[in-house]
Amino acid sequence: MKKIVLGTIAAAMLATAGLAAEYVMKVSHVVSASTPKGKAADFFEKRVEELSGGKIDVQVFPNSQLYGDGEEMKALVMNNVQLIMPSLSKFTSIAPQMQLFDLPFIFRDKAHLYNVMDGEVGTILKSKINEKKQMMAMDYWDAGFKHFSSSKQPIINPEDAKGLKFRIQSSKVLEAQFKAVGGNPQVLPFSEVYSALQQGVVDATENPLSNFYTKKFHEVQSNLTLSSHGYLGYLVVMNTKFWNSLPKDLQANISQAMKEATELERKESSIEDEKIMEALKTYAKDTNKLEIIELTPEQKQQWQKVMADVYPKFYDVIGEDLIKKAIDTK
Numbered sequence: 001m002k003k004i005v006l007g008t009i010a011a012a013m014l015a016t017a018g019l020a021a022e023y024v025m026k027v028s029h030v031v032s033a034s035t036p037k038g039k040a041a042d043f044f045e046k047r048v049e050e051l052s053g054g055k056i057d058v059q060v061f062p063n064s065q066l067y068g069d070g071e072e073m074k075a076l077v078m079n080n081v082q083l084i085m086p087s088l089s090k091f092t093s094i095a096p097q098m099q100l101f102d103l104p105f106i107f108r109d110k111a112h113l114y115n116v117m118d119g120e121v122g123t124i125l126k127s128k129i130n131e132k133k134q135m136m137a138m139d140y141w142d143a144g145f146k147h148f149s150s151s152k153q154p155i156i157n158p159e160d161a162k163g164l165k166f167r168i169q170s171s172k173v174l175e176a177q178f179k180a181v182g183g184n185p186q187v188l189p190f191s192e193v194y195s196a197l198q199q200g201v202v203d204a205t206e207n208p209l210s211n212f213y214t215k216k217f218h219e220v221q222s223n224l225t226l227s228s229h230g231y232l233g234y235l236v237v238m239n240t241k242f243w244n245s246l247p248k249d250l251q252a253n254i255s256q257a258m259k260e261a262t263e264l265e266r267k268e269s270s271i272e273d274e275k276i277m278e279a280l281k282t283y284a285k286d287t288n289k290l291e292i293i294e295l296t297p298e299q300k301q302q303w304q305k306v307m308a309d310v311y312p313k314f315y316d317v318i319g320e321d322l323i324k325k326a327i328d329t330k
């Protein structure tokens, strides 16, 4: 036991010092280290280094420090970074079918979502990524359901979105979603959202609570609508060449660390959502600068009704059968 502990400590020290590592694995993401994704990436680093006895040195770069949206995917393909976990919306150009996750109101709740991700639909979508042979799909991670926010009028009914400039991720479904309610969608990298909201380049956006709070968007938005109208999740992908260059035992270490990181990530995500809601309510009460709006079931239904128009537009791109399979998943 003592030997194992000492071995682990020694391995961690060597890995930290970058000594004796036979492989370096760079990991890049765009969110804060304190989000569920950030925490899980750091945990993955620690576990891979422990399990591999320091043979793999994992280096995590949060907050778009190394690569922002748009760059990270290219960097992964070129093996300049070995592991990334972009949101599912950012796979549009590689596997447009992945936009299934962006369809408004497609998931009934978290249980339904996980059954889709971890079931047949999730496997089919991973295979679309693997087909390209540049990257290998590992696990789905979670950020949570998205909510509207704005610095102009509160967004309560679909008419309230009319004319608002919405920041979106690079997904055609998200573009169609905001056009369906008369909004003006604009693609921006995540690292630019705060200043774009601050300077009025865009008025409004949609985020899960963890991203909204950890990037301080509440400072530059005057209202937040708990709409849960869409979903934001991630796919962890590794450069295929890097994976193939690893001996079997190190591959097994990575798979084990990833399994544990995924469990932690999903757990963190559900805990975080509740904690952040409390923090935002306190902020709203103390500062009077943020209005938090809950929608009635009738108001939610109105959103669902207008946004339903988005679905048929993507039957060809995503596959009508696949959409149906996701909806029919228990």
Ligand code: LMR
Residues within 6 Å of the ligand: 030, 031, 069, 086, 087, 143, 169, 189, 190, 211
């Ligand atoms: C966004 O661009 O809003 C998100 O994809 C950021 C992230 O990685 O959660």
